[in-house]
Amino acid sequence: ALDESGKGFTDIIYEKAVGEGIAKITINRPERRNAFRPQTVKELIRAFNDARDDSYIGVIILTGKGNDAFCSGGDQALRGSDGYADYDGFGRLNVLDLQVQIRRLPKPVIAMVAGYAVGGGHILHMVCDLTIAAENAIFGQTGPKVGSFDAGYGSSIMSRLIGPKKAREMWFLCRFYNASEAEKMGLVNAVVPLEKLEQETVKWCREILRNSPTAIRVLKSSLNAVDDGHAGLQELGGNATLMFYGTDEAKEGKTAYMEHRKPDFSKFSRKP
Numbered sequence: 001a002l003d004e005s006g007k008g009f010t011d012i013i014y015e016k017a018v019g020e021g022i023a024k025i026t027i028n029r030p031e032r033r034n035a036f037r038p039q040t041v042k043e044l045i046r047a048f049n050d051a052r053d054d055s056y057i058g059v060i061i062l063t064g065k066g067n068d069a070f071c072s073g074g075d076q077a078l079r080g081s082d083g084y085a086d087y088d089g090f091g092r093l094n095v096l097d098l099q100v101q102i103r104r105l106p107k108p109v110i111a112m113v114a115g116y117a118v119g120g121g122h123i124l125h126m127v128c129d130l131t132i133a134a135e136n137a138i139f140g141q142t143g144p145k146v147g148s149f150d151a152g153y154g155s156s157i158m159s160r161l162i163g164p165k166k167a168r169e170m171w172f173l174c175r176f177y178n179a180s181e182a183e184k185m186g187l188v189n190a191v192v193p194l195e196k197l198e199q200e201t202v203k204w205c206r207e208i209l210r211n212s213p214t215a216i217r218v219l220k221s222s223l224n225a226v227d228d229g230h231a232g233l234q235e236l237g238g239n240a241t242l243m244f245y246g247t248d249e250a251k252e253g254k255t256a257y258m259e260h261r262k263p264d265f266s267k268f269s270r271k272p
């Protein structure tokens with residue numbers, strides 16, 4: 001059963017599976033192959049924030065409406081000289097904020113891909129922690145064909161995922177790759193028949209949800225830490241602080257401060 005909690009969204013559908021701990025965020029612009037405009041990205045950011053803050057949610061699925069596309073990138077009809085502009089007329093590249101949000105979100109995000117994941121849509125699936133693809137999925141970058149590129153995560157994460165030579169091929173030639181090619185390249189975790197896509201994705205979610213949430217949280221940040229530099233260390237370090245606060249040693253420091261006395265750390269061993 002799905003509990004609609006995304007009232008007020010126009011470009012996405014936001015659902016939470018009752019009793020499961022799974023949130024599902026669906027880009028809902030199928031008439032444009034789920035291309036995103038600034039409003040779409042604003043809504044995605046709101047939904048991801050909600051799923052992050054909901055302690056009941058342990059895994060988030062990102063997908064696109066329909067079977068034709070996961071996402072075809074930025075809406076080219078709205079592209080101007082300073083980014084993508086919709087209601088307020090300001091050009092933006094707010095999808096870059098969304099990429100960072102997914103990367104830093106302390107819960108696994110799974111891209112569930114049917115049809116095209118191309119351009120900025122391909123980058124969105126790459127920044128997700130896992131990708132489950134339907135047999136009809138097609139992956140590729142189109143930027144250099146349409147006068148665009150992503151020199152950030154879209155390049156560095158791709159190079160890590162599929163290797164520097166293959167990443168150059170993908171960006172320089174702008175070829176499309178089918179699901180089985182993508183699996184061989186290491187772009188996706190599994191390929192399943194289209195009719196099994198959701199079932200298989202939920203199965204992966206449930207397997208993750210059976211495991212320790214703290215272990216998963218720390219592992220996500222540690223798997224990103226080297227590549228994300230200072231920001232990666234900050235994320236990983238934040239998890240260390242989070243766990244340290246639960247210890248008697250940390251509590252002694254805080255309690256002593258509140259009681260206006262010197263802290264007594266003498267009973268805490270200096271472990272080898």
Ligand code: 2NE
Pocket residue numbers: 031032033035068069072073074075076077093095116118119120121142143146148149150
């Ligand atoms: C995705 C693809 C390959 C699908 O092809 P097909 O043949 O299945 O569909 P079709 O007919 O091309 O698309 C259906 C409708 O969706 C629109 C199309 O214009 C078409 O509209 P109508 O002609 O029916 O009115 N549509 C699809 N993608 C769109 C898009 N991204 N923007 C606006 N309208 C779009 C094929 O549609 C395709 O190649 N799409 C373009 C992919 C693309 O180049 N994306 C932008 C890359 S740049 C980017 O995303 C980016 C970045 O590089 C850096 C930062 C931020 C974003």
